[in-house]
Each structure stands twice: as structure tokens, then as C-alpha cells.
Amino acid sequence: MLFKNIYNFAGKLRELSLMKDQTRFCELQFIEEQLNKISKDINEEETWELLEKAAAQLAYYKTELNMIHPFRGRKWKNNKVGHQGNCQVYGL
Numbered sequence: 001m002l003f004k005n006i007y008n009f010a011g012k013l014r015e016l017s018l019m020k021d022q023t024r025f026c027e028l029q030f031i032e033e034q035l036n037k038i039s040k041d042i043n044e045e046e047t048w049e050l051l052e053k054a055a056a057q058l059a060y061y062k063t064e065l066n067m068i069h070p071f072r073g074r075k076w077k078n079n080k081v082g083h084q085g086n087c088q089v090y091g092l
Helices: 028-043 051-068 078-089
Strands: none
Touching: 028 051
16 A cells, blocks of 8 residues: 555545545445446456547546545546556457
8 A cells, every 4th residue: 555654544545425526436335336336347348349439438548437436535546557557458
């Protein structure tokens, strides 16, 4: 965990509600359920043959992960790192 020595909440699911401007992120009681659902959906994805399909699906999953926003902190990078890995796998 990169920030474990700085933040006591590093690497742990958040334990408080988050809102930015008028956007409310996933409520606490639904975080784990939503993470499990999106993980299942990603694992069941077929190989993306077309760049357009890959871009659309990655944008969709990035948006969903951002709205779940499972960790505290303004600079949540986990979904970015995951998407970079997916892009490399698919040669994007």
C-alpha cells in the first residue's frame, strides 16, 4: 500500500459518505456489492475485437468505478492503473 504510512485509511474501503458538488458517490452499504458486480461483469467480458468497442467498454467501466469510489482521497488512482493494464493487454 503506497500511502499506508501517511493515511490510516489507505487501502481500506471508505467508511464515510462522499459527495462532490452535486454528485453523490455510491453509499457505503452498497460499495462491496457494486464492486463485486462490476468485477463479475469485467471478468465475463468477451475479448474486444474492435478499438471502438474497447474504448466504449473501458469508458463505461471507468465511469462505474468512479461512481462507486470505494476509497477515500481525492487522488484515487486504482481505476486508472487498472484501465492502463487493460489497454496494454488489448494493445491500445
